[in-house]
Amino acid sequence: MDAIEALVTRKSSAMLTTPAPGKDDLKLIMQAAVRAPDHCRLRPWRFIVFEGAARERLGHIFEEALKARDPDATEAMLQKERGKPMRAPMIIAVIARIEEHPKVPEVEQILSAGAAAQNIMVAAHALGYAGIWRTGKTCFDPQVNAALGASDADQIVGFLYLGTTERTPVLLEEPIDPYVEIWEG
Numbered sequence: 488m489d490a491i492e493a494l495v496t497r498k499s500s501a502m503l504t505t506p507a508p509g510k511d512d513l514k515l516i517m518q519a520a521v522r523a524p525d526h527c528r529l530r531p532w533r534f535i536v537f538e539g540a541a542r543e544r545l546g547h548i549f550e551e552a553l554k555a556r557d558p559d560a561t562e563a564m565l566q567k568e569r570g571k572p573m574r575a576p577m578i579i580a581v582i583a584r585i586e587e588h589p590k591v592p593e594v595e596q597i598l599s600a601g602a603a604a605q606n607i608m609v610a611a612h613a614l615g616y617a618g619i620w621r622t623g624k625t626c627f628d629p630q631v632n633a634a635l636g637a638s639d640a641d642q643i644v645g646f647l648y649l650g651t652t653e654r655t656p657v658l659l660e661e662p663i664d665p666y667v668e669i670w671e672g
């Protein structure tokens with residue numbers, strides 16, 4: 488699949504199964520990630536890949552964080568939280584590593600990590616995989632940051648769920664006119 492085709496046909500899939508990207512494909516996907524634009528070459532990103540039993544440990548982190556956020560969470564809510572990482576065979580956490588910089592404000596560092604995340608999504612699609620970018624309260628929870636070895640200043644920009652879909656997503660027409668202006672000042 489060429490680059491333009493990958494860009495204009497990427498679609499999220501929530502129902503994901505095996506296979507996840509193998510070693511060689513994962514390497515290509517991560518090479519695409521680190522090509523994201525990056526002001527002053529800070530490399531403001533970190534990627535953590537979860538597969539197999541590591542997803543269960545991530546689920547445990549999610550569950551403990553929910554318990555702390557909401558002491559009234561029911562067993563059903565905790566079970567749902569714990570099970571979230573099991574929705575795909577591979578998850579990549581994308582974390583913006585924020586540093587104080589005279590020229591590069593925090594928002595630019597988060598944008599770079601977001602661009603890396605999008606490169607992952609498109610590269611995975613181009614290689615025939617499917618996925619969905621998810622966030623939620625876990626991405627804004629200091630307990631989750633700490634469990635993943637991130638500082639309070641760091642920002643989890645997403646958990647990218649990757650795998651394969653058996654359902655080819657329907658591509659609806661995506662209008663561009665409402666969003667694009669040719670400036671004629």
Ligand SMILES: Cc1cc2nc3c(=O)[nH]c(=O)nc-3n(C[C@H](O)[C@H](O)[C@H](O)COP(=O)(O)O)c2cc1C
Pocket residue numbers: 497498499500619620621622623644645
């Ligand atoms: C930063 C970010 C966070 C998102 N968080 C969630 C999420 O937590 N749950 C979810 O179902 N979709 C989330 N989405 C949206 C999906 O990734 C996806 O873009 C959306 O379902 C539309 O599908 P499409 O990508 O095929 O257009 C998020 C997207 C972005 C960019």
